[in-house]
Amino acid sequence: MKLYISPASPFARKVRLVAHEAGLASRVEEIPTAVSPLKPNADLAKANPLMKLPTLVTDEGFALFDSPVICEYLDSLNAGRKLFPEAxxxxxxxxxxxxxxxxxxxxxxxxxxxxxxxxxxxxxxxxxxxxxxxxxxxxxxxxxxxxxxxxxxxxxxxxxxxxxxxxxxxxxxxxxxxxxxxxxxxxxxxxxxxxxxxxxxxx
Ligand SMILES: N[C@@H](CCC(=O)N[C@@H](CS)C(=O)NCC(=O)O)C(=O)O
Incomplete structure (x- = not known):
């Protein structure tokens, strides 16, 4: 999986925390990416039309955003205790x-x-x-x-x-x-x- 992040982004950090806590960090390749509301990032736009971080591209090539969706996806791959309580x-x-x-x-x-x-x-x-x-x-x-x-x-x-x-x-x-x-x-x-x-x- 490829995770587009900025090391300063708190939304990206939430996802990175979930990846660590779910035991998935080694499966997530972090790709530092520059974003700004004033400078469209055409490369990121190919995966996320909103051009925001974080954006996750799964192993199947499907792009996911925003951070709550990515976190829930990662938790679906979590073999241990779930981070999203089920009910x-x-x-x-x-x-x-x-x-x-x-x-x-x-x-x-x-x-x-x-x-x-x-x-x-x-x-x-x-x-x-x-x-x-x-x-x-x-x-x-x-x-x-x-x-x-x-x-x-x-x-x-x-x-x-x-x-x-x-x-x-x-x-x-x-x-x-x-x-x-x-x-x-x-x-x-x-x-x-x-x-x-x-x-x-x-x-
Ligand atoms: N609701 C989004 C918010 C993401 C967001 O605002 N990310 C910032 C970086 S912390 C961003 O990409 N800003 C660039 C922009 O607004 O164009 C999420 O939860 O992922």
């Missing part, structure tokens, strides 16, 4: 955690694109503040329900870990830990997992 409350809790983690990233990355790529005259501060509210409230929601992250890893906790690590990487000065002791305590322990140590974000 019931555990499943909906893990999928909800993934949705919150991905939503925080959608908000934070859109702000980063605007602050890093848009000219000063096009900075829309009220809109950025609105996105920051979404990501702050998402973190508060994870803090309130941090107990649900405990236990063996799932797609939910792996998504949350990829998101928190990226916030440290890109928005370290914002200090998401402040006022969130349960979430930061959980993350300190989870960060020591071999899958986390094997996939640090790099610029």
């Amino acid at each position: 019931g409350a555990a499943r909906w809790s893990a999928l909800r955690q993934q949705a919150i983690a991905d939503g925080i990233l959608d908000a934070a990355i859109s702000v980063r694109y605007q602050t890093a790529l848009a000219p000063k005259a096009l900075q829309w501060i009220d809109w950025q503040d609105g996105q920051r509210t979404k990501w702050r409230q998402g973190l508060d929601c994870l803090e309130a329900d941090a107990q649900a992250l405990q236990g063996e890893p799932t797609i939910g906790s792996l998504s949350v870990a990829a998101t928190l690590a990226w916030l440290d990487f890109r928005y370290g000065a914002d200090d998401w830990r402040k006022g969130r002791p349960a979430l930061s305590g959980w993350f300190a322990v989870f960060s020591q997992r071999p899958s986390m140590l094997a996939t640090p974000p790099t610029a």
Whole structure:
């Protein structure tokens, strides 16, 4: 399988974490790929018309995206304990955690694109503040329900870990830990997992 990634991408990291936790890392060839909303990547477009990372091309040559779909595909090949709980409350809790983690990233990355790529005259501060509210409230929601992250890893906790690590990487000065002791305590322990140590974000 070929996995198109950027070493800085938190969505790609989520997939890489799943590959490690599912015992599939050796079957996934990581292909560093440059993307930007301002520079179409014609090569990546052959596999993913949205030109986003991560994109997975299976051994059969079928291209999969976006990260929740890729993660579920990898888990379907997982011979061990499943990372997507199969049914019931555990499943909906893990999928909800993934949705919150991905939503925080959608908000934070859109702000980063605007602050890093848009000219000063096009900075829309009220809109950025609105996105920051979404990501702050998402973190508060994870803090309130941090107990649900405990236990063996799932797609939910792996998504949350990829998101928190990226916030440290890109928005370290914002200090998401402040006022969130349960979430930061959980993350300190989870960060020591071999899958986390094997996939640090790099610029
Ligand atoms: N919902 C997508 C989001 C993927 C995404 O936004 N990836 C970023 C990199 S972290 C990207 O490819 N950006 C390039 C672009 O927006 O053109 C997923 O879960 O995979």
